[in-house]
Amino acid sequence: MSLQATSLRSSTLFSVNGLAWRLLPALPFALVLIVWMLGWAALHPNKATLPPVSDVIEVVWARMRDGELPSQIAASLTRLCLGAGVGILTGVIGGFIAGLYRNVAEFLNPLVVFFNAISGIVWLPLMIGWLGIGTALAVFVIWNTVFFIVFQNTVLGVQLVPEVLEQGVRTLGGGRLETIRSVILPGALPYILTGVRSGLGFGWRALIAAELVGAPDGLGQMIFAAADYHRSDIIIAGCLIIGTIAIAMDRWLLIPIERRTIARWGLVLDTGRKS
Amino acid sequence: MSLASAPSVAAKSPGSASVLGGALQNLTGLRILLPFAVLVAVWWAIKAGGDFPDNLLVSPLQAWNAFVLLVSHGVIAEYASTSLTMLGIAAFVSLAVGVPIGFVVGVNRYAAHALEGFLRFLQGISGIAWLPLAIIWFGFSHTTTLVIVIYTLIVPILFNTMVGVRAIPESYALALRSLGASRLRLVVDVYLPGALPSIVVGLRLGMGYGWRALIAAEMLVRKGGLGDLIFGARTFGQIDRIMVGMIVIGCLYIVVDRLIIQPIENLTVARWGLLRK
Amino acid sequence: MTAADHPAAHGRPSRLLLGRDGRKIAIGVVLIVLVVFGPKFYGMATANGRLDSTLRGAVEPRNVIVVLDFMPERFHNERIAAYGTFAGRDGALNRYRLRGVSPGNLRQHAEIPWVARIEPMK
Numbered sequence: 001m002s003l004q005a006t007s008l009r010s011s012t013l014f015s016v017n018g019l020a021w022r023l024l025p026a027l028p029f030a031l032v033l034i035v036w037m038l039g040w041a042a043l044h045p046n047k048a049t050l051p052p053v054s055d056v057i058e059v060v061w062a063r064m065r066d067g068e069l070p071s072q073i074a075a076s077l078t079r080l081c082l083g084a085g086v087g088i089l090t091g092v093i094g095g096f097i098a099g100l101y102r103n104v105a106e107f108l109n110p111l112v113v114f115f116n117a118i119s120g121i122v123w124l125p126l127m128i129g130w131l132g133i134g135t136a137l138a139v140f141v142i143w144n145t146v147f148f149i150v151f152q153n154t155v156l157g158v159q160l161v162p163e164v165l166e167q168g169v170r171t172l173g174g175g176r177l178e179t180i181r182s183v184i185l186p187g188a189l190p191y192i193l194t195g196v197r198s199g200l201g202f203g204w205r206a207l208i209a210a211e212l213v214g215a216p217d218g219l220g221q222m223i224f225a226a227a228d229y230h231r232s233d234i235i236i237a238g239c240l241i242i243g244t245i246a247i248a249m250d251r252w253l254l255i256p257i258e259r260r261t262i263a264r265w266g267l268v269l270d271t272g273r274k275s
Numbered sequence: 276m277s278l279a280s281a282p283s284v285a286a287k288s289p290g291s292a293s294v295l296g297g298a299l300q301n302l303t304g305l306r307i308l309l310p311f312a313v314l315v316a317v318w319w320a321i322k323a324g325g326d327f328p329d330n331l332l333v334s335p336l337q338a339w340n341a342f343v344l345l346v347s348h349g350v351i352a353e354y355a356s357t358s359l360t361m362l363g364i365a366a367f368v369s370l371a372v373g374v375p376i377g378f379v380v381g382v383n384r385y386a387a388h389a390l391e392g393f394l395r396f397l398q399g400i401s402g403i404a405w406l407p408l409a410i411i412w413f414g415f416s417h418t419t420t421l422v423i424v425i426y427t428l429i430v431p432i433l434f435n436t437m438v439g440v441r442a443i444p445e446s447y448a449l450a451l452r453s454l455g456a457s458r459l460r461l462v463v464d465v466y467l468p469g470a471l472p473s474i475v476v477g478l479r480l481g482m483g484y485g486w487r488a489l490i491a492a493e494m495l496v497r498k499g500g501l502g503d504l505i506f507g508a509r510t511f512g513q514i515d516r517i518m519v520g521m522i523v524i525g526c527l528y529i530v531v532d533r534l535i536i537q538p539i540e541n542l543t544v545a546r547w548g549l550l551r552k
Numbered sequence: 553m554t555a556a557d558h559p560a561a562h563g564r565p566s567r568l569l570l571g572r573d574g575r576k577i578a579i580g581v582v583l584i585v586l587v588v589f590g591p592k593f594y595g596m597a598t599a600n601g602r603l604d605s606t607l608r609g610a611v612e613p614r615n616v617i618v619v620l621d622f623m624p625e626r627f628h629n630e631r632i633a634a635y636g637t638f639a640g641r642d643g644a645l646n647r648y649r650l651r652g653v654s655p656g657n658l659r660q661h662a663e664i665p666w667v668a669r670i671e672p673m674k
């Protein structure tokens with residue numbers, strides 16, 4: 001079967017750039033929905049175990065209308081922004097300091113690896129004593145998660161900027177700060193952004209876990225409280241919203257940021273990669 | 276990924292490379308232990324100097340005593356063993372189920388395209404978010420924990436298997452086919468080695484998510500495991516046990532990630548990853 | 553170091569396993585096995601020392617006293633109670649009375665490392 005024959009065959013099934021190709025990713029979702037609806041109609045399981053699709057839709061609609069869902073979402077997202085914001089700031093600054101001084105980086109490496117291993121939810125029992133149950137606790141857990149990931153990636157990015165570019169700026173009379181601003185920062189940026197993206201992913205998950213264990217409000221807390229009342233419809237609705245936010249965050253926030261910054265400084269990156 | 280791994284970059288601050296620093300660098304063991312020794316010293320200083328009460332922070336000595344006690348009482352051994360066993364079973368099941376499905380899906384371009392978005396969506400819903408539902412279905416039992424961790428592991432493994440298979444140039448498979456290779460040989464000689472680096476990367480990523488999901492699940496299910504240990508100790512305000520538990524959790528994860536999975540990753544990439552690197 | 557410089561690049565799998573990565577994997581696996589199975593094996597090896605001589609060849613259910621050499625916690629209560637019918641303490645908190653312990657359970661209980669002694673009930 002030659003490659004040409006394959007492509008001819010596929011064009012008779014779907015035109016690759018056509019509507020069918022673009023709708024294909026919706027297929028698994030549609031299948032799950034259909035199986036769910038049919039299964040419920042046929043088996044009628046206990047509503048607490050598995051609610052019908054209609055219940056879940058109803059719950060989302062009702063809670064959107066009376067404002068409860070938006071406030072839960074806002075609470076969770078606020079914590080994420082706070083924790084991730086501080087985490088990114090401290091991670092980048094710390095990462096630059098460590099990246100620029102090799103001895104510092106080597107000394108800190110084992111510590112960073114260790115604290116990354118216990119980052120996030122593992123701090124919860126200890127920090128409940130310090131911060132109590134609430135937003136401060138959740139923000140700490142997120143900061144913790146995001147910081148170590150961003151830190152590691154920033155250090156890597158800073159270290160991988162080729163020396164020759166730095167020296168180029170120096171010979172033109174630029175000082176340390178100028179070097180950092182015009183060479184190292186753009187050069188390290190793709191790594192930093194990878195770290196941010198990864199950190200936000202881990203951070204969102206850690207947030208939900210932290211809210212599950214103890215928080216006054218938020219999506220995680222909403223799901224966990226619903227379990228007490230056996231309201232599986234709320235739980236499933238909550239999970240779907242959590243997943244949607246995760247995807248939306250990645251697709252409509254992080255990827256465009258990545259694309260725009262890398263596209264802007266693309267020239268530096270090419271040289272950076274060649275070394 | 277290590278902080279000091281950039282090979283082609285000369286020392287950024289040559290002035291600070293002291294003789295002592297140079298000598299220390301030759302002793303890898305010391306290089307790893309020294310930062311932790313400093314950390315313990317700082318820990319001790321914070322506790323002693325800051326005059327924190329025992330229900331907020333304990334000293335390294337108190338934590339050590341708690342460790343010895345928990346070991347002699349058999350508590351740490353059993354809880355650590357439970358956690359590691361859960362993780363091991365979940366990894367085994369996830370690989371046994373995820374890799375074959377990933378292959379079957381990855382080979383077909385349409386199936387891969389269809390499933391990609393769905394898998395990303397599932398990955399966004401962390402395993403922990405499903406925990407309340409799993410508790411309703413399976414109660415407070417090891418089954419619940421296992422289901423959650425398997426879910427957490429299987430999504431990245433499946434996804435990465437799919438990606439790994441898709442990345443293999445079709446010419447390789449066609450070349451072997453033209454030599455008369457059977458379907459099975461194709462899988463073993465082309466697809467499996469070709470996708471292996473990606474599969475191991477997926478396993479490593481999954482383990483990062485899965486270990487945390489395991490600890491969180493154990494905190495809520497409370498049927499043993501290190502998560503149960505540190506969360507249970509919270510109820511009694513036993514900060515020394517919490518800190519011991521945290522350290523054990525960190526150490527065990529490092530052993531699994533850096534001494535087992537990362538070397539496997541290096542081996543597969545070096546052996547079969549030449550295509551991409 | 554590129555992939556081509558890696559010692560494994562031109563080697564067969566058997567040579568890889570002796571290299572630096574292979575050693576790490578070996579150490580890692582040994583550590584994990586030690587943590588998961590070490591206490592069990594230690595307990596099994598020293599089991600005989602724990603069982604009182606009169607209990608060693610038991611063929612029918614016996615009533616025993618399980619002795620620990622530390623003050624137990626709920627963790628230990630739960631584990632011990634699984635091996636027989638719990639019938640209260642024997643004077644001290646670290647002495648448990650267990651009735652109707654089957655020979656199989658007796659052997660298994662003796663294999664637990666943190667159990668100090670298992671004596672017959674008078």
